[in-house]
Amino acid sequence: MGSAPDDSGDDGTSYAPLFGPGSQFHAFFNDPRWALAMVRATVLEAAHPQIGAALIDNSTFVAHPWRRLKNTFLSMQRMFGADEQVRLREAARLNRLHARLQGTGAGDRPYDALDPAVRAWVVATLFESAVTMCRLSGQPFEQQAMEQLYAEFRAFLTAMGDEAGHLPEALADFWPYFDQVVERELENTEAMRIILFKLFDHLPAPPVFSGFPALWATGRALAGPVIGAITVASLPEPFRRKAGLPEIAGAQSVMQGAYLAAGLARFLPDGWIQSAGIVNLLATSPHSDDPRARTITALGDQMKRAGALLRLLAPLPTQPQPDPAGGAAARRSAQEFFAEVLDQTGDGYLDWPDLAAMAREIAGRLDLDEPEETRLYDAYAAWWRELQAALDADGDGRVSIDEYAAAVPALAGPALIRVAEVLFDVTDRDGNQHIDAAEHRALFQTAFHRDTTHSGGTYTRSAFINEFLSFMSGRLRTTPYDPLLAEA
Structure with a gap:
């Protein structure tokens, strides 16, 4: 349904638009x-x-x-x-x-x-x-x-x-x-x-x-x-x-x-309160190229330094610290990966709605139409059937965190490889078998932070698939996939 006319009807009555500015x-x-x-x-x-x-x-x-x-x-x-x-x-x-x-x-x-x-x-x-x-x-x-x-x-x-x-x-x-x-x-x-x-x-x-x-x-x-x-x-x-x-x-x-x-608050100057800007900022990864994210990250670094100085002046009991060598590629434990990535619905189990949520997020980011959207869902559905057959030890139709941790190697089967292939295909909008900066940004909504000296600024099919498999089966923390599937 389109907008109602915003000038006048046959009887001379003026109408406001039903959608867009003026509504x-x-x-x-x-x-x-x-x-x-x-x-x-x-x-x-x-x-x-x-x-x-x-x-x-x-x-x-x-x-x-x-x-x-x-x-x-x-x-x-x-x-x-x-x-x-x-x-x-x-x-x-x-x-x-x-x-x-x-x-x-x-x-x-x-x-x-x-x-x-x-x-x-x-x-x-x-x-x-x-x-x-x-x-x-x-x-x-x-x-x-x-x-x-x-x-x-x-x-x-x-x-x-x-x-x-x-x-x-x-x-x-x-x-x-x-x-x-x-x-x-x-x-x-x-x-x-x-x-x-x-x-x-x-x-x-x-x-x-x-x-x-x-x-x-x-x-x-x-x-x-x-x-x-x-x-x-x-x-x-x-x-x-x-x-x-x-x-x-x-x-x-x-x-x-x-x-x-x-x-x-709505009487504040124009631009101070903009829903789109606030929502986008909240959802922005600290690793993105958004200037606001960089400002917040810099502020956080200053706060951490100030906190370190305070601890020198008034030491607190020693707390375990993360491995500083881990960086962005630090591995998650099986329990962390299950909770942060696989259990998308937060109910403590892995089942079809969790993988459907991954497909839904990707399809939404890429604004997929049919039949690409169905191809993506079908690939995730096949992966779920493979996971269920390999990991559901008690046959209750879902995978618990203990079942996942006990059989983690089974995660990287043929169906997951197929998910990676379909993900590449739907991201490669021009079909040239390379993911360029614009296509990469459409999926990950962040800067193209990659060493591109060997690929002319593009991802090859094998490189893209290998990175996805490394994230999903290797439980590696990565700059692009964490904002896509792990962060809240």
Whole structure:
């Protein structure tokens, strides 16, 4: 679906565009309050049994939350931007992704990410949370603006190929629909509890701040419970009662203060608060060529030197230090590699959703269409069957960390080599059997930091495949593959 005309209709009525500049959604896309609203919407989504089950089984939001944040943000940019072709392409990609998310959750209840009623609920939570964020920050929507925003979200649903009728046509009918879903369908799901009570308390540092573990842990310990309390306080009261969520004294005041403060931040000069810039910075590897990452890395080095001086003045008990000779090529233990790379969903096991998450991340970075995307998924599926046959000693359909550690050499079989070959093929967009700097950057989103004196600035097929196999089977830490598959 394209944008509505922004001049006038046949009756002379003026219309605002449904997508891109001039739309209501575009007006608050960089609004700091949107961060709080997105967390709230995610909790309401996760409370739906089908969505909660799909998140538990397939999502990387526990192990790789910052990656998921960036991917979600990029997808919303594409869907709500002005370019209709980009929107249609992204909608097709999302539909292919959702078609792969089917299964059985808790209580043997099936879930299907293509269920139109479920997809309508996702859109409903985004709209309702946007309205709520404005109300809580003391600047509620005017009726006409709210009607326009609702039309934009219904247009988003239509762009996905669903009937907009799965959301009520009139805004007045939306609120009874929303209340009915909250009352009859939402539950205290495991996914919702993880987001509220575990995710923020254990949130790993974003890649760009990975060099400050102590500082991050201290800030997280203070901010995590506050974010959880703010989110709980902002949820609909009937759902809070139904789910048995705790009432924390003063949480309502803290929540309103947080929304008010975030609302005031939007009056900062243009460019100070830009969602795209913040999200990209958080997801940037400290080894990238981004000037902001280099600045943070330099600051970290200065802080480490200052810390070393303080330890000289007031020595602390000796702590084990990493091997300084390891560098970027240091080997991981089997347990570290399992947790950081293989267990993409963070449930403590290796199974198909973990490898599907790897394929999904690569396909998203390269913006693959059919049939390349299917080739990549098929290669990973074949690798999973090979791993399951070789490592699943107890036959429970998944691989535990102990099973992996006991049979590590079996990881590098023919199917993994096939994954490497397909990865090369889909990265080599021009088909010239070499990966040049632009193709390399498209996959790894970082500088082309390689010794290219012997290859004219390109990767040969064998060199590319060998590096991938060295990472996956040798458990080596590498500058390109860690940001792609290991970092949060």
